Amino acid sequence: MTVAVRSFAKINLGLYIGSPRADGFHDLRTVYQTIALHDVIRLSVDRTSKARESGIEILCDDPRVPRDSSNTCYRIAALVMQALATRAKVTVKIEKRLPVQGGLGAASSNAVATMLGLERALNKRLDGATRLRIAAEVGSDLPLFAVGGTVLGVGRGEEVYPLPDLPSTAVVVVTPETGVSTPKAFADWDSRTDNRTRAESGLTHSAASDRLIEVGRVLSAWLSGNPNAGAPAASKSGGRAGSLLSDLVRAGIENDFETVVFPQLPELRDIKRALVRAGSKYASLSGSGSTLYGLFESEKAAVKAARQLRKQGLKATATRTLTRREHWTWSLLGKG
Numbered sequence: 223m224t225v226a227v228r229s230f231a232k233i234n235l236g237l238y239i240g241s242p243r244a245d246g247f248h249d250l251r252t253v254y255q256t257i258a259l260h261d262v263i264r265l266s267v268d269r270t271s272k273a274r275e276s277g278i279e280i281l282c283d284d285p286r287v288p289r290d291s292s293n294t295c296y297r298i299a300a301l302v303m304q305a306l307a308t309r310a311k312v313t314v315k316i317e318k319r320l321p322v323q324g325g326l327g328a329a330s331s332n333a334v335a336t337m338l339g340l341e342r343a344l345n346k347r348l349d350g351a352t353r354l355r356i357a358a359e360v361g362s363d364l365p366l367f368a369v370g371g372t373v374l375g376v377g378r379g380e381e382v383y384p385l386p387d388l389p390s391t392a393v394v395v396v397t398p399e400t401g402v403s404t405p406k407a408f409a410d411w412d413s414r415t416d417n418r419t420r421a422e423s424g425l426t427h428s429a430a431s432d433r434l435i436e437v438g439r440v441l442s443a444w445l446s447g448n449p450n451a452g453a454p455a456a457s458k459s460g461g462r463a464g465s466l467l468s469d470l471v472r473a474g475i476e477n478d479f480e481t482v483v484f485p486q487l488p489e490l491r492d493i494k495r496a497l498v499r500a501g502s503k504y505a506s507l508s509g510s511g512s513t514l515y516g517l518f519e520s521e522k523a524a525v526k527a528a529r530q531l532r533k534q535g536l537k538a539t540a541t542r543t544l545t546r547r548e549h550w551t552w553s554l555l556g557k558g
Contacts, residue, residue: 226555227334236475265339294333323401325509330363371546392524500527
């Protein structure tokens with residue numbers, strides 16, 4: 223049995239970094255949003271007696287993608303097979319369209335697509351809690367893809383809560399050739415924070431945690447559209463659907479990684495500025511980067527902006543956000 227699954231990307235609508243935790247991770251607050259750009263995972267399962275001891279094989283034409291047990295698809299396949307008490311030869315072919323180390327969650331999405339593909343190929347289903355547990359065991363970004371649409375992420379990002387879908391919004395994604403290491407970006411953030419603490423005795427670990435509490439309040443207010451809690455009121459003409467872009471700008475939703483990534487890679491700051499000049503109403507780094515995105519008022523405006531940015535030598539693609547229903551109904555390409 224072979225199954226093909228779309229592996230959708232995500233962007234971060236704001237990302238706030240808190241104190242380092244005892245487990246070595248950081249407390250985070252972010253709103254994840256899945257978008258229509260995707261890789262494709264083609265998964266085949268051989269359950270014949272001859273193949274049951276053959277394990278897991280990863281195939282990919284991109285040399286940057288590991289093919290051993292360090293690959294997230296390999297790791298999640300092993301855990302899913304264990305949870306389903308099944309033995310078989312599993313082959314995972316990753317067709318890369320998303321950037322590696324790009325901030326779009328490609329490797330995490332690939333892993334969750336592998337999990338879904340295995341369920342379909344084996345005609346067995348994991349319950350929702352088991353899916354989330356396995357996903358979180360493999361990586362912090364994985365659980366969001368087991369939900370899809372608009373998702374609140376807290377903890378180290380793995381604790382996820384489905385939010386009401388934001389309106390379908392046009393997006394332009396720019397993917398530079400440069401990759402950004404997430405562990406290094408966190409280390410740079412810690413170094414910056416420690417230096418500020420020593421210099422001005424301002425942002426201690428306790429203060430960082432307090433800041434996350436305040437950020438949570440602001441995000442909740444923005445998402446609920448409650449003006450008394452600090453969020454802009456819904457627009458009279460279009461309701462919440464018509465006010466997303468102005469909400470983001472007014473609420474000052476930011477990505478903390480920009481403060482450490484942009485000084486080291488100023489070309490990324492320049493791309494953000496180019497997105498704004500091209501008409502984006504809100505532009506940001508996604509995750510730790512290096513991908514940047516801009517939100518646009520219409521599909522027509524996004525297509526025009528992407529064309530303009532490509533003329534400047536940038537790899538720009540127009541796409542749009544996905545609702546939770548779209549994230550799930552569009553994932554399965556076919557099986558046979």
